[in-house]
Amino acid sequence: xxxxxxxxxxxxxxxxxxxxxxxxxxxxxxxxxxxxxxxxxxxxxxxxxxxxxxxxxxxxxxxxxxxxxxxxxxxxxxxxxxxxxxxxxxxxxxxxxxxxxxxxxxxxxxxxxxxxxxxxxxxxxxxxxxxxxxxxxxxxxxxxxxxxxxxxxxxxxxxxxxxxxxxxxxxxxxxxxxxxxxxxxxxxxxxxxxxxxxxxxxxxxxxxxxxxxxxxxxxxxxxxxxxxxxxxxxxxxxxxxxxxxxxxxxxxxxxxxxxxxxxxxxxxxxxxxxxxxxxxxxxxxxxxxxxxxxxxxxxxxxxxxxxxxxxxxxxxxxxxxxxxxxxxxxxxxxxxxxxxxxxxxxxxxxxxxxxxxxxxxxxxxxx
Amino acid sequence: xxxxxxxxxxxxxxxxxxxxxxxxxxxxxxxxxxxxxxxxxxxxxxxxxxxxxxxxxxxxxxxxxxxxxxxxxxxxxxxxxxxxxxxxxxxxxxxxxxxxxxxxxxxxxxxxxxxxxxxxxxxxxxxxxxxxxxxxxxxxxxxxxxxxxxxxxxxxxxxxxxxxxxxxxxxxxxxxxxxxxxxxxxxxxxxxxxxxxxxxxxxxxxxxxxxxxxxxxxxxxxxxxxxxxxxxxxxxxxxxxxxxxxxxxxxxxxxxxxxxxxxxxxxxxxxxxxxxxxxxxxxxxxxxxxxxxxxxxxxxxxxxxxxxxxxxxxxxxxxxxxxxxxxxxxxxxxxxxxxxxxxxxxxxxxxxxxxxxxxxxxxxxxx
DNA sequence: CTGTTAGCGCTTTCAA
DNA sequence: TTGAAAGCGCTAACAG
Numbered sequence: 001x002x003x004x005x006x007x008x009x010x011x012x013x014x015x016x017x018x019x020x021x022x023x024x025x026x027x028x029x030x031x032x033x034x035x036x037x038x039x040x041x042x043x044x045x046x047x048x049x050x051x052x053x054x055x056x057x058x059x060x061x062x063x064x065x066x067x068x069x070x071x072x073x074x075x076x077x078x079x080x081x082x083x084x085x086x087x088x089x090x091x092x093x094x095x096x097x098x099x100x101x102x103x104x105x106x107x108x109x110x111x112x113x114x115x116x117x118x119x120x121x122x123x124x125x126x127x128x129x130x131x132x133x134x135x136x137x138x139x140x141x142x143x144x145x146x147x148x149x150x151x152x153x154x155x156x157x158x159x160x161x162x163x164x165x166x167x168x169x170x171x172x173x174x175x176x177x178x179x180x181x182x183x184x185x186x187x188x189x190x191x192x193x194x195x196x197x198x199x200x201x202x203x204x205x206x207x208x209x210x211x212x213x214x215x216x217x218x219x220x221x222x223x224x225x226x227x228x229x230x231x232x233x234x235x236x237x238x239x240x241x242x243x244x245x246x247x248x249x250x251x252x253x254x255x256x257x258x259x260x261x262x263x264x265x266x267x268x269x270x271x272x273x274x275x276x277x278x279x280x281x282x283x284x285x286x287x288x289x290x291x292x293x294x295x296x297x298x299x300x301x302x303x304x305x306x307x308x309x310x311x312x313x314x315x316x317x318x319x320x321x322x323x324x325x326x327x328x329x330x331x332x333x334x335x336x337x338x339x340x341x342x343x344x345x346x347x348x349x350x351x352x353x354x355x356x357x358x359x360x361x362x363x364x365x366x367x
Numbered sequence: 368x369x370x371x372x373x374x375x376x377x378x379x380x381x382x383x384x385x386x387x388x389x390x391x392x393x394x395x396x397x398x399x400x401x402x403x404x405x406x407x408x409x410x411x412x413x414x415x416x417x418x419x420x421x422x423x424x425x426x427x428x429x430x431x432x433x434x435x436x437x438x439x440x441x442x443x444x445x446x447x448x449x450x451x452x453x454x455x456x457x458x459x460x461x462x463x464x465x466x467x468x469x470x471x472x473x474x475x476x477x478x479x480x481x482x483x484x485x486x487x488x489x490x491x492x493x494x495x496x497x498x499x500x501x502x503x504x505x506x507x508x509x510x511x512x513x514x515x516x517x518x519x520x521x522x523x524x525x526x527x528x529x530x531x532x533x534x535x536x537x538x539x540x541x542x543x544x545x546x547x548x549x550x551x552x553x554x555x556x557x558x559x560x561x562x563x564x565x566x567x568x569x570x571x572x573x574x575x576x577x578x579x580x581x582x583x584x585x586x587x588x589x590x591x592x593x594x595x596x597x598x599x600x601x602x603x604x605x606x607x608x609x610x611x612x613x614x615x616x617x618x619x620x621x622x623x624x625x626x627x628x629x630x631x632x633x634x635x636x637x638x639x640x641x642x643x644x645x646x647x648x649x650x651x652x653x654x655x656x657x658x659x660x661x662x663x664x665x666x667x668x669x670x671x672x673x674x675x676x677x678x679x680x681x682x683x684x685x686x687x688x689x690x691x692x693x694x695x696x697x698x699x700x701x702x703x704x705x706x707x708x709x710x711x712x713x714x715x716x717x718x719x720x721x722x723x724x725x726x727x728x729x730x731x732x733x734x
Numbered sequence: 735c736t737g738t739t740a741g742c743g744c745t746t747t748c749a750a
Numbered sequence: 751t752t753g754a755a756a757g758c759g760c761t762a763a764c765a766g
Contacts, residue, residue, distance in 0.1 A: 011517050013743055024753040029745065036746085037751060056517070059490040061431045061743035064758050069427065071470070071491070079471075080456030080690075082449050089447030092473050101487060103438070104446075104471045106459050120468060123426040124438070150378050150423065251673060276673070283677040306618060306643075307674035310650040323447075380759055391737040396761065403762085404735055428759035431742050 012053040021049035032057060063125065072102045072333065073121035073129035076157075077109040082276065083303055083322060084132070087157065090326020091130060098334055100127065109134050109218075118143040121152075128153040128333040136216060138163055153336035157329045159219040160346060167336065168346040169329040173220050176318050176351040177227025177274065178234075180300045183316075183353070184270040185235045188361040189298060193261045193268035194228050195254050196221060196278040197244045204246055207239040213246075221249075224274045224302070243268050245278075254281025255288075262289055262297070269362035270298035276305070279315070294360040304354055313357035320351050379420040388416035399424060430492065439469045439700065440488035440496035443524075444476040449643065450670055450689060451499070454524065457693020458497060465701055467494065476501050476585075485510040488519075495520040495700040497693075503583065505530055520703035524696045526586040527713060534703065535713040536696040540587050543685050543718040544594025544641065545601075547667045550683075550720070551637040552602045555728040556665060560628045560635035561595045562621050563588060563645040564611045571613055574606040580613075588616075591641040591669070610635050612645075621648025622655075629656055629664070636729035637665035643672070646682070661727040671721055680724035687718050 018028035023042050030036040031046040032055070038046070049055075063069040072095050076084040088104055095102055103126065107113040111134045121129050129152060135141050141164055147154050148165070156168040184192050197204075198213040198221065207229070214222040225244075232239060243261060247253035254277060261268055262285060273279040279301035286297065293299045294313065301308065304319035328347055385395035390409050397403040398413040399422070405413070416422075430436040439462050443451040459469055470493065474480040478501045488496050496519060502508050508531055514521050515532070523535040551559050564571075565580040565588065574596070581589040592611075599606060610628060614620035621644060628635055629652060640646040646668035653664065660666045661680065668675065671686035695714055 015743080025744090026746080026753055026755095027751085029743095030752090033745075039751060042752080054513075054516070056486070056490055058431070058492060058743055059487075060427050060436065060492050061758090062745075064425070064428045064431050064743080064760085065745045067758080078456065079446075079459055080453050082452065085449065085452035085455075086447050088452075088471070089445065089473060092446055092471065096472065101470050101472065101491070103468050104455070104459065105463065105468065106456060119423070120426075123423055124468070125425060125427050146421075149421070280673040280677045287677065287679070305674070306647040307672070307678075310647045310654065311674075312654070312679060382759080392760095393737055393739095393762085394735085396759095397736090400761075406735060409736080425759055428742090429761075431744085431759080432761040434742080 011058070012055045013058075014055070017046060017049045017053055017055050020053060021045040033062075067125075069125045069127055070100050071124070071126045072100050072330070073118075073124075073126040073131075074102050074104045075107060075114060075117045075121070075129065075131040075133075076104070077107055077132060077134065079104055079106045082305070083320065086322030087132075087326040087329075090323035091330045092326075093323075094327045094330040095334070098330075100334070107134060111135060111140055115143040118147055122147055122150050126152060128155070128337045130155050130157050130329050130333055132156075132158040133161060134218075135161055136219065137161075153333055155329050155333045155336070157325065161219075165344050167329075167332045167344045169325055169332065169349065170220075170346065171320055171325065171349045171351045173223035173351075174227040174230065176302075176353065177224040177272070178230045179227075179353055180316075180318055181228050181231035181272050182234065183355075183359060184272065184298055184300060185231060185237065187270070187298060187359055189268075189270040190237055190362075191240070191243060191266065191268045191270070192228075193258065193271040194225065194244045195258060195271055195273040195282055196249055196275050197225055197246050198222070199249050199253070200246045202246065204241045204244065206241070210239075210241065210244060221274065228272060249275070249277075251277040251281040251284070254278045255285045258282045258285035259289065262286070262291065268297065270300075270359070273299070273301045276301070276303045278302070279308075294358050295363060298360055298362070299358040300353075309356065311358075315358045316356045317354050318351050319354055321349050324349060378425070379417075379422045380425075381422070384413060384416045384420055384422050387420060388412040400429075434492075436492050436494055437467050438491070438493050439467045439697070440485075440491075440493040440498075441469050441471045442474060442481060442484045442488070442496065442498040442500070443471070444474055444499060444501065446471055446473045449672070450687065453687075453689030454499075454693040454696075457690035458697045459693075460690075461694045461697040462701070465697075467701070474501060478502060478507055482510040485514055489514055489517050493519060495522070495704045497522050497524050497696050497700055499523075499525040500528060501585075502528055503586065504528075520700055522696050522700045522703070524692065528586075532711050534696075534699040534711045536692055536699065536716065537587075537713065538687055538692065538716045538718045540590035540718075541594040541597065543669075543720065544591040544639070545597040546594075546720055547685055548595050548598035548639050549601065550722075550726060551639065551665055551667060552598060552604065554637070554665060554726050556635075556637040557604055557729075558607070558610060558633065558635045558637070559595075560610045560612070560625065560638040561592065562612045562625060562638055562640040562649055563616055563642050564592055564613050565589070566616050566620070567613045569613060571608045571611065573608070577606075577608065577611060588641065595639060616642070616644075618644040618648040618651070621645045622652045625649045625652035626656065629653070629658065635664065637667075637726070640666070640668045643668070643670045645669070646675075660725050662730065665727055665729070666725040667720075676723065678725075682725045683723045684721050685718050686721055688716050691716055 105117040245257035304317040472484040612624035671684040675682040
């Protein structure tokens, strides 16, 4: 039963339209649902009746019948984060154009919340879902497999997962980071700080230890770290654990870490920050120490924004194609929903390094 | 009929669980839906069967029966805009905690898209909706009334609408703007530019003309403009149309307008920008002209961010309580959904002026 | 407590 | 072409 909704005020159903028009339910349904054959004459009467009653199809009931909801699920860590907001904007625009709406859920980077979110999306019978998963290895992906088992296509966004049969859209984190750090090295820097590493707490001593730690955390962060190491290797620069941030991934954590680095006997002459908050944290630390860029330390950051370009001097940044990522992920998902059968593929978009004025040669050290 | 979904792969239904458990459909439904009485023994068997089959309730079917979807609709201009992203984050968090998911739709500030969005949400039988409407007067609100007529509570967010029976959550735009401009005036400024007025194209000559124009555009912008005029009035400073931006509301528009103002014979000594992009556009214009703040021109902007505080010098900004706005709007909506009957009210949250270092006394003019 | 049965609003088969 | 009737998966009266 329809609970205790006002029988009088409740929206008109297709049956009511049918009797108002003096035709059978099926004919009303056919014209209102745009399928099957209806004579122009009946059609007209049904339309008039619908108009008169203010009829609106109940999409839920329709979905129960057809098994199609025209709704997509989107699971991200934090919709308030400009990066994800940009992605969601891309998803939203392209899915809406294709006639799909999106249920967006923020998981606060918690795997448990993510499981709940995916569960709810399955229950609500979304036609597909896009997820930026907090999972790091295969054992954490049962919920995604669950969705797939229910016949719901999944595409992974921003983060890959090993050995998992889903289309995936990411950027070339490792290569972007490598290019950025390489730019710094080419400018003459040998000591470059890395802000936003695996949040293990204490600084890490060996490179092996660091890589092990990285593999237990977010894929993107790990990749950027690998890119950093790649650049160091290419240039034959030895790894120094004291130049890698391992504090909590917050702006404050970044500020503290950078402060510590900058107070080292042999401080970094350049810093690469891998996140928006890592950059603002870095700037805050420098400010407090009375240091300027690029004179005292050269800077490159991730996630370009209008602000980065109006800083004085403007910051050299890596720009992620957020809208494109969202659009491509949606595109792939819609393809699967339409029944495309190709093997799952990983699409890697290129992030662009926007050279501005926060990089220069290191000052000759006065010892 | 369930279209051509694989009968074999299709998710198990409550009937299948029932027969697997060897009980009646109703008992299975009761335990799986957590209602009515079921003996522990049957309950156990049902649960086991459900587990075994990997049963998940079909929320759509449930909604058709109960008339409740546990889904909220959110309609904003642009989910990619950090302001709306913050609001949506607030909505998402508090609604999820109450067991509701959210369908988010971006309308690109188009009334037509908004109408479509509201229509879809009605069709999908959301239990309520929160909308930051692009409507400016009563005639544009038929779609909202439509939702209400369908028994769907609506709460307005960020923008009020006159003579409309909806709960509304906004900030005190006018008063915040007044305070900001007053701060500038108290510092000694008599010529303060206003960036982001009604986009009428050409500069406006009279104050009356300006106000008329403002009333045809976005409510928030109009209010901020009124606050600006209030502050001028309080200080007895005459209105000067050449100090009000009327170009397109983009960063480029702001840059051009500010450039024009700054090249005036008698340029502004302070600028109040009412949007994030208005501020970055302003900074860009100043940079191009070789002007610095606060020496050459004092600055106050709307929508604080991490970046504003790491600028050198840090910018004085007005901070909108985005999360709170979203949370409060959701709270009001959930109240209505629960059946609260109080008269619709407008809740005005306070925006905070964060004084930093972009305001100083005007330089004595060397004529 | 449990099962039978009707019903939610829509789609879709099937015979007329 | 059209209408009757069955079906989607679930809830909820109702009898027992």
